[in-house]
Amino acid sequence: MLLASVNLNKRLGAAGARSNLAAWLREHRVKVLLAQEPFKPVDRTPPAIGGFVFAGGDGGLAVWVSEDLLRPQVSSPRPWVQRVELEWLVVLQVHLDAYTSTNRAAQLAELREMAAAEQGRPLLICGDFNLAPRPEDGMFGDDPSTFTGEAERTELRHLMQDASVVDTTADEVPAFTFERVFSGKLSRFRCDLALLSDHLAVTTTVTADASVRTAPSAFTDHSALLLELPVTLEAAEPDDVLFALSDLTGEDAAAPRARKEYQPHKTAMSRQAPSPASRAVTEYLAASLGVRTVLDHGCGRGADVAHYRAAGLEAEGFDPYAAFGWPRPDRAGFDLVTSMFVLNVLPDPWQRIQALRDAASFARPGGHLVVVTRSPDEIAKAAADGGWPAHHDGFWSSESKGTFQRGIDPHEITALARQAGLAPAVGAPMLPLPGVCHAVLLKPEA
Template sequence: MLLASINLNKRLGAAGARANLTAWLGEHGVKAVLAQEPFKPADRTPPILQGFTFAGGDGNLAAWISEDLTSPTVSSPHPWVQRIELEWLVVLQVHLDAYAGAARAAQLAELTAMVAAEGDRPLLICGDFNLAPRPEDGLLGENISTFTTGAERAALRKLMQSTGLIDTTAEAAPVFTFERLSAGKLSRFRCDLALLSDHLTVTVTADASARTGRQAFTDHSALLVDLPVTLQKTEPDDVLFALSELTGHDPSTPSAKEGYRPHKTAMSRQAPSPASRVVTQHLAGPLGLTSVLDHGCGRGADIAHYRSMGLDTEGFDPHDDFGWPRPDRTGFDLITSVYVLNVLPDPWQRIQALKDAASFARPGGHVVIVTRSPEEIAKAAADGGWTPHHDGFWSSPSKGTFQRGIDTAEITVLARRAGLVPSSDAPVLPLAGGCHAVLTKPEA
């Protein structure tokens, strides 16, 4: 889903600018519009954008969504920040103070607290920050501008470092998103930013056509953000796969709705999985295992294998019909998560599943995470004509089953978000080419 973030410099009230914006949105296939300073006065009735529904906001910050999509939940914690829920992703749209560096530094500190309160929810922060993240990102003439203070840059660094956000447009050579003559000199800034959770893979580009040429409608470049989010066209009747039993989440949160049915991907095995045989052959001895929990065990074929090898083993699967309820005890030597992350439809649920798995490990214990590879899933999707959905595919919309290929690097990033780190005593796990595995342990 393509999202556009842009400072409209209060021009949306003009019919010409509105027509140019609408044409630009159509050319690019934009589905969500986040606008800073869209119109004046701030409390006026929002202008109509053809093909879009007003989702919320005012003349400081406003959001529109394509009229064929369900409107997201929008709130305004402060006049300078707007919170938008796009399925599993939270977007914070900001317009920081345009005049005082001290005010911007204070707003960044408040933003840091807001992000921390979101926990491990995947996040995008976009909008006009009214600052240059690096000295070279702000020029007055050919010289470094003094507009941005060191305190602001320090507050921005703290925001990103403490919350695991990356500056997606920080190229080696700045791509300026704002240019205007100031006192006879050209003022150029990379001030329109998109900060993204580091475990997400998202393409962000700055489009200068919004402020250049005959069809320009503002003096800021637009940020085009290609999000791995599939919004509902209508309100679903079904319920998304509930992780509330697994994680204790409020059932009203996106990760606890129904409709996804990952349990339908569970295979009826007559023999243990290759992954479980690798565990007993290559991990049991080196790690001195005596107990195992198979987290997301499905029908439990691997549990029988572990028990046959003399390991004290239990299973857990949130699908009641499989008959593996949540264990009453913790303190297992090893937790296995085999082909679980692949079938969960968004990064937030994957992180929650890993956090829950880790909660069963003893101090010094391990969690082994096994996934199907991106290559294997891509081939299955091509062969089966699967429909893209979020960051993966509906493998069967009628069954409600989802699949995404996940490589070792992505496993590691998700695991770190869940409080797990790669184990330094990890032996090589000889799995088949269509699989990836990472041995982790809870962070000390």
Template sequence: MLLASVNLNKRLGTSGARANLGAWLREHGVKVMVAQEPFKPADRTPPVLGGFTFAGGDGRLAAWISEDLAPPTVATPAPWVQRIELEWLVVYQVHLDAYAGASRAAQLTELTALTTAEKGHPLVICGDFNLARRPEDGLFGEETSTFTTDAERRVLEQLMQDADLVDTTADQVPTFTFERVFNGKPSRFRCDLVLLSSHLTQTTTVTVDAAVRSGPSAFTDHSALLIDLPLTLQAGEPDDVLFSLSELTSAGPAATPTRRGYQPHKTAMSRQAPSPASRAVTAHLTGPLGIRSVLDHGCGRGADVAHYRSAGLEAEGFDPHEDFGWPRPERTKFDLVTSMFVLNVLPDPWQRIQALKDAASFARPGGHVVVVTRSPEEITKAAADGDWSVHHDGFWSSQAKGTFQRGIAPSEISVLARQAGLQPAQGVPVLPLPGVCHVVLHKPAA
């Protein structure tokens, strides 16, 4: 799903710029546009953009979405920032103060508080920051500009560190997103940024389009930012129907699942014997780590719990699907928590982070969490063989059942685990599990 972010410099009210913008959006297949300074603040009615629905905002910050998609939830925490919910992703678009470094630093401090309140939710922060993150990102003539202060740079770096964000365009060419001649000298800045949750960088592509600034097809004096996200948005309901198809109980099992239609429990296998992963845990891990108690988090029908108990361990299971009969245990502080083939059936990064956080909550300080997933190679092959359809960053393995699969590499498990306060364990045995991926994680002592 392509998201565009661009400072339109109040030009959307001009028919020529609006036509050029519309052609550019269609050419690139943009589905969501967030814009800084889209039209004059005095204009009470936002200009009509063909093929798009106005999703909310004003002349400082506004959002549009393709007219065939359901409108997102949009809020304005402060005049300079807009919060947009796109399925599992939260987008903050910003337009920081264009004149005072102290004001920008205060806004960035407030933005840090806003992102902290998201509690690890996957984030995109984009827009016109009106600053140069690094000295080389802002030049006046051939010298480093003094426009951006060290204080605001420090606050920005703190925001990125606290929210685990990556500056996605730091090394792209062209370098600058805004250029103007001031007092006879060129003023050049990379001030339009895309900050992205680190665990999304492998599945998201960000490009800078400077062509929108010049020539007969130009519509602004800022470069546009194109963010290709692993996101499948929900279709909107037609305006000319009396009721929603999803309201019909006769829609049948082949109906496309809604946001609430995911059924990961249907991927659980009916095992007569313990899984190879649980056997590897008892054969190679519990002894060296001195494990005495185990919780199988997402245990399905519980075959692995029985195996752990037969190995002499104090073992319990938990699965959120009530029919499996493994309610949430009252006990915590297990030596080891296992998560076997859970993350790969959850349909988005936010659900995976939440699952890891929940699993980590059962481990004692200093304890361990073992995560096992299907591999990217296995899922890619299965998707090709089964003609699975793409959904978010993975595939519907069955739309009728509402089941999802994504192959997750060890590096991605580790990045997601960092959001849950876990880190890769050092000096632990590697489990002999060919064809699947796993990571042994450590929960730091309090």
């Protein structure tokens, strides 16, 4: 799904700018437009953009989405920040103060609190920050600009560190997104930013398009940021049907459409023997980590639990699918929690973070987690051979069954685990598991 973020400098009131913008959106197949300063605040009616519907906002910050998509939830916590829910991804669109460093520093501190309130949910923080993140990102003539103060840069670094987001356009040579002559000198800034959760960086492509301000058909004086995000948005109800389902059922016509149900339990294998991963745990890991108690989190039908018990460990299982018969344990404090082929069947990063967080809640402080996933190469081949349709950052392995698969490498497992309060277990032995991916993680001491 392609998202565009651009400061339109209040130009949508002009028919020519709207026409050029609509043509550019069609050319690039943009699905969501985040706009800073789209039109003059005194204009109470948002301008119409061909092929798009207005989803919320005002002349300071606004959102349009492709007319074939359901409108996302949009709110405005502050006049300078807008919160947009795109399925599992939260977007904070910002337009920071254009005049004083002190105000921008205060806004960044407040933005850090807003990000923390999302409790680890995947984040995109984008828009016009009106600052240069590094000295080389802001130039006045041939010298670094003094417009950006150290206090706001410090707050920006704190925001990025605390929220685990990366500056996706921070190349060694800055791609300036704004240029204007002031007092006879060229002022250049990389001020239009896209800060993205670090675990999404591999699956997201971000580019700055300067043509929107330099081409003959330009419609603004800022570059646009284009983000190809691993998000599949829900389709809108077609307008040209003869009658709606609510006409037959009597349900509220404004009620949301039923969504396709995910059924990850249908990927559980009926094993007659323990998995190779559980055998590797008992052979290579349990003794070296001093494991006496183990919980198999997402145990399916429980074949691995039986293996752990046969190996002399005190083992329990848990699976949220009640029919498997492994209810949530009444105890915690396990030496080891295993998560075998669970993350790769969950359809988005937020659900994976929540699953890891829940698994970690059963481990004792100083205890360990072992996470095993199918590999990206294996899933890519299966998807190609099976014609699996793309969905979010993976594939529907069966749309009729509601089953999803994504290959997850150890680097991504670790990045997701950090959001769940876990860390790599330095010095822990790696498991001989060819063809699959895994990570050994540590739950830090309190």
